[in-house]
Amino acid sequence: MGRYDLALIGFGGVNRALAELISQSGDRLAGELGFALRVVAITDLRAGSLVDTDGIDLTPLLAAEPGELSFAGLAGGSADPRNEWVIREVPADIVVEATFTNPSDGEPALSHVRWALESGKHVCTTNKGPVALAGRALKRLAAERGVSFEFEGSVLSGTPILRTAERMFGGLEITGVQSIMNGTSNYILGRLEVGIELSAAIAEAQELGYAEADPTADIEGHDVQLKVMILANEVLGADLRREDVFREGISAITPHEVRDAASKGLRWKLVGSATRHEDGSVDARVAPLALPADHPLAGISGPVNAVAFHTDLLGTVTVCGPGAGRVETAYALLSDIIAIHQRHADDETAPVRRVLQETHRV
Ligand SMILES: NC(=O)C1=CN([C@@H]2O[C@H](COP(=O)(O)OP(=O)(O)OC[C@H]3O[C@@H](n4cnc5c(N)ncnc54)[C@H](O)[C@@H]3O)[C@@H](O)[C@H]2O)C=CC1
Ligand SMILES: N[C@@H](CC=O)C(=O)O
Secondary structure (H helix, E strand, O other), rough: EEEEEEEEEEEHEEEEEEEEHHHHHHHHHHHOEEEEEEEEEEOOOEEEEOOOOOOOOOOHHHHHHHHHOOOOOOEEOOOOHHHHHHHOOOOOEEEOOOOOOOOOOOOOOHHHHHHHHHOOEEEEEOHHHHHHHHHHHHHHHHHHHHHEEOOOOOOEEEEEEEHHHHOOOOEEEEEEEEEEEEEEHHHHHHHOOOOOOOOHHHHHHOOOOOOOOOOOHHHHHOOOOOOHHHEEEEEEHOOOOOEEEOOOOOOOOOOOHHHHHHOOOEEEEEEEEEEEOOOEEEEEEEEEEEEOOOOOOOOOOOOOEEEEEEEEEEEEEEEEOOOOOOHHHHHHHEEEEEEEHHHHHHOOOOHHHHHHOOOOOO
């Protein structure tokens, strides 16, 4: 059986959840998917870096409290993350980027992704920064190097919204999208409705693993701004920059307004939308809206997200599912790895083929 060796960049909630999945369910997944997964490198700003090209034993790492994990002193370990060296030099097949999202310039994740693609490694990421701010250039670089750049988890976490649009909407003209794409703000609005204070609701969203490292990005709409850019660029053929997308968050909405709206059958939602005009131009914006109960997005609660696609032949098609969560987002990474396998399993240089040949099974 073939195998993919992974380098995990960032070892916070999402990449830990992926490591847990591999550690606990790797054999079952290998039987089902036809390839095994092995982690050969991990880097993290706080923990440092750890490399073992024979495969890292994940069990003791996952047993440690996240805040207390340090790779210094372990064989192949260092207190320094050594991101560039690990990404460029360690012989991994796939670099899995899950450091924090930087809405301003996408760094350092943008460099991580670029280094990996330049080194001829496939990349999967849940990080919205590189995809929203440099998606076109990175896809071009990946194509030049004959590798894949996958980012399903950058929009709607594990819910396969980008692949659904790409693979299932053939022949449809999509004229616009209206969406709820931030689990944290949607969760918080629901908590305000039942009388929880804003600061307590934010703390809950952090504890549950939904919030960004800096939750301002969730509350003030930066996160949705990036996701609208990704969706519009991928689905509507746009080439939006951040300054093209009007942004207003939920911080100005008071708990009283939320409860008052609910008593009138309205629900405040942070809505990201994009519309394509006849001349091909695309307008996009992020703003809170008080939606009537019969709106397709009004009933979307908690960390669940949804995208309503406006199409010519089907009218409105709404897809909903988890929009945040560690395990849910780790699933997005697994789905990216499966996509890489499906695309490259027949390549001359594909890792699966290479391993099969090495072990003389073909
Ligand atoms: N948690 C969620 O529900 C979702 C998260 N995402 C995105 O996935 C990414 C990871 O999310 P989480 O794991 O929840 O975040 P997290 O904050 O739990 O983990 C990020 C990790 O990256 C590490 N890190 C930061 N800078 C680094 C650097 N320069 N080099 C190496 N490591 C570095 C941090 O020490 C931390 O352990 C973020 O970009 C986030 O926006 C996307 C969809 C959903
Ligand atoms: N903080 C984000 C995580 C996923 O992108 C959210 O709450 O949606």
